[in-house]
Amino acid sequence: MRALSPSERWFWIIDRLSPANCGARIRVHGPIPAARLESAAAALVAEYPLLRMGIADDAGSHPRWRPLTRPRIPVRRIESRDAEAWVRELDAELAEPFDTAAGLARITDIAVGVGTDGEFHDIVLTISHIVADGRSLMALLRKLIGYAESGGAGGPERPPAPAADDLIPPAARGLWRWLHTTAADQVTALVQRPHRLPVVAAPITDRRTRVVHRVLDRETSAALVTDCRRIGVTVHGVLAAAVAAAVGGAALEQIGARRAATGVAAVGSPVDFRAALRPAPDADEVGVYAPVLVGFVPFGPGVSLWEAARSAKRQLERGVRQGRHLATVAGMRFGTPRGLESGGRLAEMVDRRAPWNVSVTNLGRVEFPERAGAWRLSGLRLAATNSCVSVLTVAITTAHEETHLGFCYADPVLSRVRAEAFADAVLTVLARRPDPSVALQAGA
Incomplete structure (x- = not known):
């Protein structure tokens, strides 16, 4: 277990005072089986070591990375008739702190018009700012949709990435x-x-x-x-x-x-x-x-x-x-x-x-495709x-x-x-x- 780098530790401190999250939303036009998102989330966890980690500390000091026993990105599904429901959900995600000992990312699927020709899903990916910036978040969201479209097939496992502080x-x-x-x-x-x-x-x-x-x-x-x-x-x-x-x-x-x-x-x-x-x-x-x-x-x-x-x-x-x-x-x-x-x-x-x-x-x-298989994509948002x-x-x-x-x-x-x-x-x-x-x- 390595200690958090100084810049990671600073965001950890901020997060303990008030949630330090970043979130992104993309609208996927078409039906998405719940199992597709679960498989795609598992593919992201398998690819990125940081998504398999939590944070341990000694009563508010010396935070360090700790491998999770059962790492996962939880997927929460909401069915709604409101095309703007994602606005409330994105606000809620920004305000909800992570239990950083248990994981640092989560997904919300707001399904609108399920079973109709106009069905679409607003996918909100939220991740702790301790581990990701806006560009990292966009890369993860793009991969999430791609992996969901392909049925959960992800990329090869990456080696652990050094902290940015150590690469200056x-x-x-x-x-x-x-x-x-x-x-x-x-x-x-x-x-x-x-x-x-x-x-x-x-x-x-x-x-x-x-x-x-x-x-x-x-x-x-x-x-x-x-x-x-x-x-x-x-x-x-x-x-x-x-x-x-x-x-x-x-x-x-x-x-x-x-x-x-x-x-x-x-x-x-x-x-x-x-x-x-x-x-x-x-x-x-x-x-x-x-x-x-x-x-x-x-x-x-x-x-x-x-x-x-x-x-x-x-x-x-x-x-x-x-x-x-x-x-x-x-x-x-x-x-x-x-x-x-x-x-x-x-x-x-x-x-x-x-x-x-x-x-x-x-x-x-942002290089985000307009289509993923049969799905049309629109409405990219960052917060x-x-x-x-x-x-x-x-x-x-x-x-x-x-x-x-x-x-x-x-x-x-x-x-x-x-x-x-x-x-x-x-x-x-x-x-x-x-x-x-x-x-x-x-x-x-």
């Missing part, structure tokens, strides 16, 4: 490298004085994540990609800029400032660093490979959305080029508490003092709970010609009304983005 190149390691990266973020925050999203006070232990869903249809998604290419920015940069504008607007409204004021909003961006690890994990390996880099994104009437997007893009690229995301994870061995008591105190301090409390998790275009650093995570996927934005908010520090208003503000900014031709002529 030597050049990014070291106490001084970590201290320099941490100090640089703190100094930048002191100089920039970024706005955070205003929230009401509530202990981390009382928080549960809920989701407000929004979708950009095929035409809107395609137009956004085209505009970004013309202006020379990334879609992630534009999304971060739109989120920053919504954060800034809410912060200024909270303090009674004029809406015409300008400022800087801090936005966290998880970065997939698999390719930088040595050796690089497979694209469909299970693990947490997405440390967060913070960006200080300008907003206000004098700031074009394209200008803000370019700033977000440059900051993120500079952070990656400097290896700050690698140094952050490598340095966790110096700063991650050993147990729950000290970990809870650190989480509370981070919750109060971190320069940002909103993150944009953008997986980009993730919030750590002590974040009170709202915007989880974004593009698949099947549409872009889904899941505004995952921490209840009760944010109400549903405020989360919906935030989501609408982001979509309004995206809808009103300047004409790229005009921006190019102006040199923006």
Whole structure:
């Protein structure tokens, strides 16, 4: 039994305070026999060693992996007449903690219209953030559906995957490298004085994540990609800029400032660093490979959305080029508490003092098939709970010609009304983005 790595241990601490889960949903059009999903779940367990493990600890300290005697991913089936039942079930899955000693994944099958020509199943796969990030979750969901379609035939058993912490190149390691990266973020925050999203006070232990869903249809998604290419920015940069504008607007409204004021909003961006690890994990390996880099994104009437997007893009690229995301994870061995008591105190301090409390998790275009045998697939959705650093995570996927934005908010520090208003503000900014031709002529 190996001990949890420092980054795994940090998510374990967060999970013991408030559930640290991530969930994904896919709609499968057509009948699915219950035995198919059970067999597919068993195939995933047989393939991935981490899905055969639980976590043991010594009264809240020294957590370590422990092989399960009878490993399995439980499958829960619900029959409903409500096409939107999956929304409630996904919220419930995010809020329900895992018994980490017994397993770290589960499946919910919401069957609608069973026995009719219009039968479909909303499959929700939930996994603990201790063992998986958004890309790992998508890989597992894609395999789950593929294995179910093939009758449960899975892939070969994988060797145990090392923790991401152990794969960071030597050049990014070291106490001084970590201290320099941490100090640089703190100094930048002191100089920039970024706005955070205003929230009401509530202990981390009382928080549960809920989701407000929004979708950009095929035409809107395609137009956004085209505009970004013309202006020379990334879609992630534009999304971060739109989120920053919504954060800034809410912060200024909270303090009674004029809406015409300008400022800087801090936005966290998880970065997939698999390719930088040595050796690089497979694209469909299970693990947490997405440390967060913070960006200080300008907003206000004098700031074009394209200008803000370019700033977000440059900051993120500079952070990656400097290896700050690698140094952050490598340095966790110096700063991650050993147990729950000290970990809870650190989480509370981070919750109060971190320069940002909103993150944009953008997986980009997810390679998810439109068909699996006779089944048609649609409606891919991603959701993730919030750590002590974040009170709202915007989880974004593009698949099947549409872009889904899941505004995952921490209840009760944010109400549903405020989360919906935030989501609408982001979509309004995206809808009103300047004409790229005009921006190019102006040199923006």
